[in-house]
Amino acid sequence: MKILEIKNVHKIYNSSEVKVHAVNGVSLDFEKGEFAAIVGPSGSGKTTLLNMIGGLDTPSDGEIIVDQTNLAGLKSSALIDFRMRNIGFVFQSYNLIPVLTAKENVEFIMSLQKWNKKERDDRTFELLKAVGLEDRINSRPSKLSGGQQQRVAVARALASKPKFVLADEPTANLDSKSTETLLDIMEQLNKEEGITFIFSTHDARVVKKARRVITLEDGKVISDERKN
Amino acid sequence: MIWKTAWKNIWRNKVRSLVVIISITIGIFGGVFAVAVMNGAIEQRVDAALNEEISHIHINDPAFRDNYDMQLLIPDAEKVLSSVEETPGVNAACGRKVISGMANTATKSAGVQIVGIDPEKEKEVLRLNETTMPATGDFFETESRHKLAFIGQELAKELNIIRYRIDQEMLDNLAARGVPVKVLDRLAPFNGKRFKSEKAFKKEMKTVLSMKEQHEYGALIKEEAWSFRTRSKMTLTFLDKDQMQTGAVFRIAGIFDIKNSMFEMSQVLVQNKDLAELTGLAPDAYHQIIVRLDNPDASKEMAASLEKKLPGLEIMSWKEIQPDLAMMIDMISKLYAFFMVIILAALAFGIVNTMLMVVLERTKELGMLTAIGMNKKKVFQMIMLESVFLSLIGGVVGMIFSKIIIGLTSTNGINFSNYAEGLEAMGFTSHIYPVISSSFFITVTVLIIITGILSSIYPALKALKLDPAEALRTE
Ligand SMILES: Nc1ncnc2c1ncn2[C@@H]1O[C@H](COP(=O)(O)OP(=O)(O)OP(=O)(O)O)[C@@H](O)[C@H]1O
Ligand SMILES: [Mg+2]
Numbered sequence: 001m002k003i004l005e006i007k008n009v010h011k012i013y014n015s016s017e018v019k020v021h022a023v024n025g026v027s028l029d030f031e032k033g034e035f036a037a038i039v040g041p042s043g044s045g046k047t048t049l050l051n052m053i054g055g056l057d058t059p060s061d062g063e064i065i066v067d068q069t070n071l072a073g074l075k076s077s078a079l080i081d082f083r084m085r086n087i088g089f090v091f092q093s094y095n096l097i098p099v100l101t102a103k104e105n106v107e108f109i110m111s112l113q114k115w116n117k118k119e120r121d122d123r124t125f126e127l128l129k130a131v132g133l134e135d136r137i138n139s140r141p142s143k144l145s146g147g148q149q150q151r152v153a154v155a156r157a158l159a160s161k162p163k164f165v166l167a168d169e170p171t172a173n174l175d176s177k178s179t180e181t182l183l184d185i186m187e188q189l190n191k192e193e194g195i196t197f198i199f200s201t202h203d204a205r206v207v208k209k210a211r212r213v214i215t216l217e218d219g220k221v222i223s224d225e226r227k228n
Numbered sequence: 229m230i231w232k233t234a235w236k237n238i239w240r241n242k243v244r245s246l247v248v249i250i251s252i253t254i255g256i257f258g259g260v261f262a263v264a265v266m267n268g269a270i271e272q273r274v275d276a277a278l279n280e281e282i283s284h285i286h287i288n289d290p291a292f293r294d295n296y297d298m299q300l301l302i303p304d305a306e307k308v309l310s311s312v313e314e315t316p317g318v319n320a321a322c323g324r325k326v327i328s329g330m331a332n333t334a335t336k337s338a339g340v341q342i343v344g345i346d347p348e349k350e351k352e353v354l355r356l357n358e359t360t361m362p363a364t365g366d367f368f369e370t371e372s373r374h375k376l377a378f379i380g381q382e383l384a385k386e387l388n389i390i391r392y393r394i395d396q397e398m399l400d401n402l403a404a405r406g407v408p409v410k411v412l413d414r415l416a417p418f419n420g421k422r423f424k425s426e427k428a429f430k431k432e433m434k435t436v437l438s439m440k441e442q443h444e445y446g447a448l449i450k451e452e453a454w455s456f457r458t459r460s461k462m463t464l465t466f467l468d469k470d471q472m473q474t475g476a477v478f479r480i481a482g483i484f485d486i487k488n489s490m491f492e493m494s495q496v497l498v499q500n501k502d503l504a505e506l507t508g509l510a511p512d513a514y515h516q517i518i519v520r521l522d523n524p525d526a527s528k529e530m531a532a533s534l535e536k537k538l539p540g541l542e543i544m545s546w547k548e549i550q551p552d553l554a555m556m557i558d559m560i561s562k563l564y565a566f567f568m569v570i571i572l573a574a575l576a577f578g579i580v581n582t583m584l585m586v587v588l589e590r591t592k593e594l595g596m597l598t599a600i601g602m603n604k605k606k607v608f609q610m611i612m613l614e615s616v617f618l619s620l621i622g623g624v625v626g627m628i629f630s631k632i633i634i635g636l637t638s639t640n641g642i643n644f645s646n647y648a649e650g651l652e653a654m655g656f657t658s659h660i661y662p663v664i665s666s667s668f669f670i671t672v673t674v675l676i677i678i679t680g681i682l683s684s685i686y687p688a689l690k691a692l693k694l695d696p697a698e699a700l701r702t703e
Binding site for chain 2: 047051054056057077080081083084085088089091093094095097098099100104107108109111112156157160
């Protein structure tokens with residue numbers, strides 16, 4: 001089942017004196033349950049592509065269809081709502097609200113969706129347990145390591161049961177031990193719960209874990225390999 | 229969750245938030261307290277004016293006030309008086325004779341307004357009797373074969389009835405009251421000297437005493453030097469009902485001190501029976517009826533209704549009698565508004581400035597929140613709540629602080645005696661009891677909340693303009 005179709009997407013930035021063709025005719029399909037890495041040199045368009053998939057940025061041309069919804073057809077407020085219900089995000093940094101505890105950060109999205117307290121508590125605990133942080137529920141981000149913070153971010157991304165999780169260089173700021181732990185957790189969630197992950201990375205060790213590796217260069221897909 | 233997050237967010241930068249809160253607190257306190265002091269001064273002034281000087285309503289012949297013509301009596305004054313007394317809402321009323329004249333002592337004279345009253349009835353309308361200075365007598369209470377006059381402190385000084393003198397007895401008294409020999413030695417050269425006025429006395433004292441000594445013993449020295457000769461006399465001269473010069477010697481019954489130099493200088497109260505005898509006017513002939521109401525705020529309405537009841541007479545509420553008082557009350561409320569506008573504007577600037585900084589600092593985080601699905605309404609709400617919390621804390625703390633300080637100072641008052649002369653010349657006391665009405669309090673609190681909300685709009689809009697993709701890319 002296709003949950004994401006990218007059809008001949010372009011992104012041209014006109015803002016500076018030079019026109020930048022950041023994404024240049026990318027077409028990709030993603031199935032449910034994929035564990036895909038987008039790799040490529042710096043400036044190859046990974047972030048731009050992920051932002052467009054996530055509805056944070058609009059393509060200059062082409063279409064992005066998330067589970068039969070064309071993102072181009074959504075107005076900005078509807079798009080925010082769509083993101084909240086369908087897409088999980090993990091960023092490189094600044095993922096968490098520093099004044100809230102791990103639990104509150106994970107709950108945040110659910111409270112925006114007006115889940116009731118009981119459901120929220122249960123799910124938060126379940127998610128933090130899944131990322132191995134059940135004993136750090138009440139810690140603030142400043143009391144957590146970088147890796148632990150990213151795990152909270154993964155838990156938060158899963159809170160609304162999204163169609164897929166987008167992660168732009170989630171391990172860029174982590175040491176190798178934390179990187180491995182985070183990847184193991186993501187892999188486990190993918191295998192056991194069938195959660196779809198699409199992440200960008202520079203890190204060869206991360207790439208190794210991926211079951212599909214898409215390589216970008218100058219905004220174009222130059223290879224798309226699947227492993228088993 | 230949004231409320232909780234907003235609340236926690238303001239404590240992110242504790243120092244900055246505290247600075248904002250403290251400045252709001254200080255601003256609010258400064259403004260409210262200044263208003264309370266002004267308000268207290270005015271209320272005391274109005275209270276004093278109504279209770280001691282003018283009462284609430286005056287009734288007289290329409291032309292009487294033009295030049296106080298003695299012939300312009302209230303027709304059927306007794307009937308008018310009883311009709312006024314029967315009117316609901318009237319607490320008390322009494323009739324007076326009011327004529328112009330001169331007060332003379334051996335050395336001095338002054339133009340005055342001589343008011344003939346019935347002391348017992350007068351006391352029910354005005355409480356001038358309660359302002360009698362200690363050891364100067366009383367309000368016509370002591371029986372006397374002589375004609376008596378009750379005069380103001382300023383006039384007594386002017387006529388040399390009160391004076392300042394330094395003599396051996398006074399110096400001995402000071403020694404007995406613990407004034408050090410060093411100070412007494414300085415005063416010794418003045419032994420036997422009399423001073424014409426308080427001013428002259430103070431001037432001399434300043435030349436021999438240090439600031440510290442003046443501060444410590446000034447009041448005591450002044451009190452002992454102050455001398456009033458009991459059974460002092462003065463002559464009052466005026467015209468009788470046939471325009472013939474007349475007059476008599478009056479003993480000073482007592483001296484009143486009301487902190488209004490003008491009034492003290494000009495009003496001489498004598499008994500109606502004496503004035504009737506000297507002028508030849510009937511004892512129940514009155515130029516003026518003064519009225520005390522149950523509710524002074526209703527004076528305008530009462531004046532209007534008495535006007536219907538008593539055609540052909542001039543009926544004036546205290547606001548018309550003393551338009552400067554009414555104007556002052558009016559002006560002061562504009563001044564309050566002006567004060568509050570300035571403070572609220574400062575509050576608004578503080579909030580806008582701080583919250584813009586907050587939005588700028590949190591660009592990435594706000595971008596992240598929009599990315600993960602926090603909609604514009606919620607972002608707006610969060611920033612707005614943060615602003616409102618800040619202004620509310622500052623406002624509430626400021627108001628509570630003001631309330632406490634006003635509460636503390638309103639029982640004991642604040643002594644502005646350093647400025648006493650200027651204040652008393654304007655009819656204000658130098659001891660001010662700050663007061664604030666609860667309606668002013670509530671209005672200010674509401675205005676603070678509104679200002680907080682309004683000034684949060686701009687920063688909150690700024691937060692909305694953030695594009696999540698851009699925001700996340702910013703470093
Ligand atoms: N807002 C923008 N305006 C103009 N050019 C932009 C903008 N955002 C990105 N670019 C350009 O688009 C190109 C692709 O950038 P992008 O961030 O997608 O690359 P990336 O693969 O994520 O790189 P990195 O590995 O460094 O994160 C770059 O040349 C970048 O300079
Ligand atoms: Mg990137």
